Amino acid sequence: MDQPDIVVVDKGQRTAVVVDKGQRTAVVVDKGQRTAVVVDKGQRTAVVVDKGQRTAVVVDKGQRTVVVVDKGQRTAVVVDKGQSTAVVVDKGQKTAVVVDKGQRTVVVVDKGQRTAVVVDKGQRTAVVVDKGQRTVVVVDKGQRTAVVVDKGQRTAVVVDKGQRTAVVVDKGQRTAVVVDKGQRTAVVVDKGQRTAVVVDKGQRTVVVVDKGQRTAVVVDVAIPSDGNIRKKRT
Structure with a gap:
C-alpha cells in the first residue's frame, strides 16, 4: 500500500494540508480569515x-447531510438522516425551521411580526401564521x-371531526357559524342588524332572520306521510 501523501504549504497567511489515507481525504486551507476543511471517509x-462572519459545514454520512451557514445574522442548518430533514435560517428577524422525520414536517418562520409553524405527524397538520393581527391555525388529525384566521376584526374557525x-x-359586525354533525347544520350570520340561524337535525329545519324590524322563523318538525312540510312562521 502506498504511503499517505501529506502536503503542507505555508505562504504568507495561507496553510494547506492534504492527507489521503485509503478512502480519507482532508484539506485545510487558511487564507486570512478563511478556513476550509474537507474530509471524505467512505460515505x-x-x-x-x-x-469573515460566514461558517459553512457540510457532513454527509450515509443518508445524513448537515449544512450550517452563518453570514452576519443568518444561520442555516440542514440535517438529512434517512427521512429527517432540518433547516434553520435566521436572517435579521426571520427564523425558519423545517424538520421532516418520517411523516412529520415542522416549519417555523418568524419575520418581524409573522410566525408560521407547520406540523405534519401522520394525519395531523398544524399551521400557525401571525402577521400583524392575523393568526392562521390549521390542524388535521x-x-x-381546524382553521383560525384573525385579520383585524375577522376570525375564522373550521373544525371537521368525522x-x-x-x-x-x-368581520366587523358579521359572525357566521356552520356546524354539520351527521344530519345537523347550523349557520349563524350577523351583519349589522341581520341574524340568520339555520339548524337541520334529521327532518327539522329552523331559520331565524332579523333584518331591521323583520324576524322570520321557519320550523319544520318532520315531513308528514302526506309529503307536506308543516311550517310555523312568526
Missing part, C-alpha cells in the same frame, strides 16, 4: 468554510381540520 464528507364541520367568521 462521509465534511466541509467547513469560515470567511384523522378527519378533523361528519362535523364548524366555521366561525367575524
Whole structure:
C-alpha cells in the first residue's frame, strides 16, 4: 500500500494540508480569515468554510447531510438522516425551521411580526401564521381540520371531526357559524342588524332572520306521510 501523501504549504497567511489515507481525504486551507476543511471517509464528507462572519459545514454520512451557514445574522442548518430533514435560517428577524422525520414536517418562520409553524405527524397538520393581527391555525388529525384566521376584526374557525364541520367568521359586525354533525347544520350570520340561524337535525329545519324590524322563523318538525312540510312562521 502506498504511503499517505501529506502536503503542507505555508505562504504568507495561507496553510494547506492534504492527507489521503485509503478512502480519507482532508484539506485545510487558511487564507486570512478563511478556513476550509474537507474530509471524505467512505460515505462521509465534511466541509467547513469560515470567511469573515460566514461558517459553512457540510457532513454527509450515509443518508445524513448537515449544512450550517452563518453570514452576519443568518444561520442555516440542514440535517438529512434517512427521512429527517432540518433547516434553520435566521436572517435579521426571520427564523425558519423545517424538520421532516418520517411523516412529520415542522416549519417555523418568524419575520418581524409573522410566525408560521407547520406540523405534519401522520394525519395531523398544524399551521400557525401571525402577521400583524392575523393568526392562521390549521390542524388535521384523522378527519378533523381546524382553521383560525384573525385579520383585524375577522376570525375564522373550521373544525371537521368525522361528519362535523364548524366555521366561525367575524368581520366587523358579521359572525357566521356552520356546524354539520351527521344530519345537523347550523349557520349563524350577523351583519349589522341581520341574524340568520339555520339548524337541520334529521327532518327539522329552523331559520331565524332579523333584518331591521323583520324576524322570520321557519320550523319544520318532520315531513308528514302526506309529503307536506308543516311550517310555523312568526
